[in-house]
Amino acid sequence: MRVWELAKKIGVSSSDVITILKSHDKEKKNVSTLSEEEIKIVENTVNKPKKVEKTEEKVVEKLVLEKEEKKEEVIGEKIIFNHNKNHNKFNKNSKFRNDRFERNDREFRGERTDRPDRTDRNDRIDRPERNNQNFGERKSFEKRNNQNFGERKPFNRDGKEFTDRDGNERRNNFRNDRNNFENKGNFNKDNRNKTDRPNREFNNVERKPFNKERRNDDNKKISKPFVKEEKEAVIEIPTMENGVKGKNSKVKSKFDKKKYENEKKTKEEERKLKELRDDFRKEDKKKKVKKKEKVIKSEVIRDEEGGVGLVVLPQEISIKELAEKLGINSSDIIKKFFMQGKMYTANAILTIEEAEEIALEYNVIVEKEEIVEVSYGEKYHLEIEDKEEEKEHRAPVITIMGHVDHGKTSLLDALRHTNVIEGEAGGITQRIGAYQVVWNGQKITFIDTPGHEAFTEMRVRGANITDISILIVAADDGVKPQTIEAISHAKEANVPIIVAINKIDKPGANVMKVKQELLEHGLISPEWGGNTEMVEISAKQKLNLDSLLETILLTAEIMELKANHKKRAKAVVVESRLDVQMGPVADVLIQEGELKIGDIFVSGTSHGRVRSMLDDRGNKITKAGVSQPVEITGFNEIPEAGDLLYCVNNDKQAKKIVEDFKNEKKDEINKKKHISLESLSKELEDQQLKELKCIIRADSKGSAEALKESINKLSNDKININIIQSSAGAVTEGDVMLAAASNAIIIAFSVRPTNTARSEAEKTGVEIRNYNVIYHVTEDLEKAMKGMLDPEYKEIYNGRLEVKEVFKISNVGNIAGALVIEGKITRQSKVRLLRDGIIIHEGEITSLKRYKDDVKEASVGQDCGIGIKDFNDIKSGDIIEAFVVEQVKQ
Numbered sequence: 001m002r003v004w005e006l007a008k009k010i011g012v013s014s015s016d017v018i019t020i021l022k023s024h025d026k027e028k029k030n031v032s033t034l035s036e037e038e039i040k041i042v043e044n045t046v047n048k049p050k051k052v053e054k055t056e057e058k059v060v061e062k063l064v065l066e067k068e069e070k071k072e073e074v075i076g077e078k079i080i081f082n083h084n085k086n087h088n089k090f091n092k093n094s095k096f097r098n099d100r101f102e103r104n105d106r107e108f109r110g111e112r113t114d115r116p117d118r119t120d121r122n123d124r125i126d127r128p129e130r131n132n133q134n135f136g137e138r139k140s141f142e143k144r145n146n147q148n149f150g151e152r153k154p155f156n157r158d159g160k161e162f163t164d165r166d167g168n169e170r171r172n173n174f175r176n177d178r179n180n181f182e183n184k185g186n187f188n189k190d191n192r193n194k195t196d197r198p199n200r201e202f203n204n205v206e207r208k209p210f211n212k213e214r215r216n217d218d219n220k221k222i223s224k225p226f227v228k229e230e231k232e233a234v235i236e237i238p239t240m241e242n243g244v245k246g247k248n249s250k251v252k253s254k255f256d257k258k259k260y261e262n263e264k265k266t267k268e269e270e271r272k273l274k275e276l277r278d279d280f281r282k283e284d285k286k287k288k289v290k291k292k293e294k295v296i297k298s299e300v301i302r303d304e305e306g307g308v309g310l311v312v313l314p315q316e317i318s319i320k321e322l323a324e325k326l327g328i329n330s331s332d333i334i335k336k337f338f339m340q341g342k343m344y345t346a347n348a349i350l351t352i353e354e355a356e357e358i359a360l361e362y363n364v365i366v367e368k369e370e371i372v373e374v375s376y377g378e379k380y381h382l383e384i385e386d387k388e389e390e391k392e393h394r395a396p397v398i399t400i401m402g403h404v405d406h407g408k409t410s411l412l413d414a415l416r417h418t419n420v421i422e423g424e425a426g427g428i429t430q431r432i433g434a435y436q437v438v439w440n441g442q443k444i445t446f447i448d449t450p451g452h453e454a455f456t457e458m459r460v461r462g463a464n465i466t467d468i469s470i471l472i473v474a475a476d477d478g479v480k481p482q483t484i485e486a487i488s489h490a491k492e493a494n495v496p497i498i499v500a501i502n503k504i505d506k507p508g509a510n511v512m513k514v515k516q517e518l519l520e521h522g523l524i525s526p527e528w529g530g531n532t533e534m535v536e537i538s539a540k541q542k543l544n545l546d547s548l549l550e551t552i553l554l555t556a557e558i559m560e561l562k563a564n565h566k567k568r569a570k571a572v573v574v575e576s577r578l579d580v581q582m583g584p585v586a587d588v589l590i591q592e593g594e595l596k597i598g599d600i601f602v603s604g605t606s607h608g609r610v611r612s613m614l615d616d617r618g619n620k621i622t623k624a625g626v627s628q629p630v631e632i633t634g635f636n637e638i639p640e641a642g643d644l645l646y647c648v649n650n651d652k653q654a655k656k657i658v659e660d661f662k663n664e665k666k667d668e669i670n671k672k673k674h675i676s677l678e679s680l681s682k683e684l685e686d687q688q689l690k691e692l693k694c695i696i697r698a699d700s701k702g703s704a705e706a707l708k709e710s711i712n713k714l715s716n717d718k719i720n721i722n723i724i725q726s727s728a729g730a731v732t733e734g735d736v737m738l739a740a741a742s743n744a745i746i747i748a749f750s751v752r753p754t755n756t757a758r759s760e761a762e763k764t765g766v767e768i769r770n771y772n773v774i775y776h777v778t779e780d781l782e783k784a785m786k787g788m789l790d791p792e793y794k795e796i797y798n799g800r801l802e803v804k805e806v807f808k809i810s811n812v813g814n815i816a817g818a819l820v821i822e823g824k825i826t827r828q829s830k831v832r833l834l835r836d837g838i839i840i841h842e843g844e845i846t847s848l849k850r851y852k853d854d855v856k857e858a859s860v861g862q863d864c865g866i867g868i869k870d871f872n873d874i875k876s877g878d879i880i881e882a883f884v885v886e887q888v889k890q
């Protein structure tokens with residue numbers, strides 16, 4: 001007979017049989033065949049408890065009586081001994097067993113069962129034996145019945161004592177448990193009464209929950225708390241034969257009591273701990289405040305106790321911050337302002353003057369914080385400083401500048417072909433924004449964006465990429481306005497100039513004349529004792545190009561141009577565009593390190609990963625070194641020319657930098673203030689400015705010179721006035737760019753800016769001051785230098801109109817038939833009549849009509865007729881600038 005067969009026969013579980021045999025040192029499995037002797041052992045063991053059971057029942061009855069007296073509830077025990085199959089709806093003995101049989105059966109058939117861990121159950125399984133012998137090991141059952149049951153947890157015999165102490169709660173728990181249990185559907189109610197046990201009188205309706213509880217013993221899918229209770233039950237509760245346990249209920253009662261006490265204790269402890277913590281926090285806070293105060297006080301530097309203090313403050317500060325810095329209460333400051341009739345909150349922002357006023361009341365002098373401009377690279381720790389020994393020679397980077405038609409493009413093209421390897425028909429196929437030539441084994445990089453505007457635009461963006469500037473002057477034309485501009489730009493950028501006197505092949509070429517003119521602008525050739533190299537060339541005929549290249553290399557050698565070739569790359573965007581197929585494309589010039597395919601980078605507001613790389617000849621390459629121009633793709637958006645490109649560690653870092661930079665940029669645009677005459681006095685006061693840079697534009701060369709002389713005389717030991725450019729003609733975009741890059745103001749003498757120059761000035765915040773009397777210019781500058789320039793009136797630009805036709809009307813005069821090309825003109829507008837950017841007349845309008853009607857204003861795109869007061873010299877093509885003058889509120 002096998003174990004499971006015997007178990008089935010005698011009505012116990014196989015595990016019980018195994019356990020019984022185990023206690024007799026016989027290791028058996030469910031399918032093991034049993035000997036006669038083993039069967040007997042099992043049968044004897046199983047039969048014995050019946051007697052005990054009776055004894056137990058008696059004991060239980062006795063205990064129940066005791067329990068009634070003590071009114072202590074015990075939940076499980078009743079059910080343990082509940083053998084009344086008639087009323088025990090939740091009798092789980094049978095269910096328990098049947099389940100087991102069923103499981104054993106399934107197990108035997110090799111089916112998966114949710115059999116719980118047997119090791120956990122062994123204690124329970126050997127119950128029959130325990131009833132006879134093993135209880136004694138722990139505590140003799142008899143002894144317990146007589147003495148110890150009460151000590152532990154006597155039964156609640158009537159099952160109604162759930163109302164004592166935590167009884168209600170417990171009952172609820174049971175209800176909940178029951179619900180939970182039933183919901184899980186683990187309990188087979190149909191089997192509940194399938195027990196052949198006699199004398200189950202203990203059952204009553206109230207005990208249902210207990211039975212349910214007990215069912216959990218077998219149910220391993222029960223919630224955690226249940227399992228926990230079950231475990232405790234295993235230790236504490238005496239059990240009957242065939243694995244029926246009432247311990248769960250008993251333990252439940254014990255557990256609940258303990259739980260209650262524990263909970264109470266824990267809550268009490270928690271409360272105390274919380275109180276303690278709060279106290280501690282309060283103290284900590286106090287300490288912190290004290291500590292803070294100490295720090296705050298230390299911000300005011302005093303020579304001696306009670307002496308005058310000094311504090312450094314930013315341009316704008318909140319009351320709260322000021323109070324902290326002064327080591328006082330913000331409410332004190334608020335009160336002071338309140339007394340002055342100003343209602344401020346602690347977060348109100350004060351001007352430096354207001355802060356100074358407050359500080360003085362506390363005997364503290366304010367020093368204004370110096371604003372240190374941090375570059376993009378420095379801000380995000382992208383600039384890596386190199387040790388001298390890490391740096392190696394690098395190729396020079398050259399820009400060509402000069403007056404229109406003096407041969408910039410011709411020279412760039414000529415130079416481009418100087419190193420075309422023989423047989424390379426067609427020369428360089430890919431034209432990118434820069435290229436490299438090799439001369440005498442040395443590389444020279446040329447930036448292929450001629451013109452000083454491009455050069456300055458890069459400078460405005462903080463990219464000073466040019467090492468040497470080539471100033472091209474046509475020998476047959478001499479120094480022209482743009483030549484002068486180019487000189488100013490190069491000088492301002494502190495870039496050495498090499499003059500290329502071009503077109504020497506032309507019959508009218510006069511090199512001497514050119515050199516003389518250049519001398520006037522501070523460029524003196526070495527033969528005349530100066531240090532500006534001058535090479536006579538012909539770009540068209542490729543004459544003397546080699547000597548130009550040699551001069552470049554020589555100058556570069558003197559400059560000792562070096563860079564670290566081995567670190568992560570830093571580059572500058574020379575040109576950018578959107579390619580339909582490749583997306584954003586940029587021509588970049590490597591300035592440091594090595595750029596490789598796959599490198600992750602940031603560049604201004606864009607970022608990306610180098611997807612493809614082409615050299616200046618259109619060859620696909622995988623890496624590029626210092627001074628090498630390459631075309632790369634992989635940007636998420638088009639970068640701007642002049643943006644610096646830095647390789648970073650990962651995509652995450654790149655995104656973060658760009659996000660930060662975008663936000664910063666927004667703020668900067670709002671904050672960035674360019675120098676103006678009004679701000680001059682303030683900046684002088686703050687000692688932030690030692691030099692005022694001016695760009696002069698006048699209606700004639702003569703007036704420009706006269707103005708330059710008058711202004712130069714104004715320089716004193718406190719401030720130097722530096723005229724970085726002075727020429728005739730309308731204010732150009734280039735002037736504005738130069739002013740923006742150099743923090744200069746533009747003095748427009750009887751001239752006006754071009755449309756693009758005006759919008760650029762608006763964008764960059766460059767001040768263009770309009771004058772038509774030299775005396776007024778010097779007067780304003782003097783006042784500004786003394787800090788006495790109080791602007792009373794401010795000009796507000798309205799719009800521009802182009803004169804299309806002029807109508808002569810008798811008794812009225814000339815009327816301009818004009819089209820509003822920008823903004824608007826109103827009846828109140830003042831006007832300036834401009835011809836070639838030069839102010840011909842400034843005055844008021846007498847009439848503003850559309851068709852035959854008088855109108856208040858005419859907007860962009862509309863035609864109108866304008867009569868100008870006391871002025872008839874209107875010509876077709878003239879520009880009328882409309883503006884209003886407003887008084888500045890003091």
Ligand SMILES: Nc1nc2c(ncn2[C@@H]2O[C@H](COP(=O)(O)OP(=O)(O)OP(=O)(O)O)[C@@H](O)[C@H]2O)c(=O)[nH]1
Binds near residue numbers: 402502506537
């Ligand atoms: N004879 C002669 N003509 C030249 C020389 N270099 C340039 N040219 C001519 O001068 C004209 C203008 O030359 P570009 O190279 O276009 O001048 P640029 O300075 O680039 O002109 P922009 O791009 O308009 O500013 C062209 O017709 C050239 O052929 C030269 O060395 N000799």
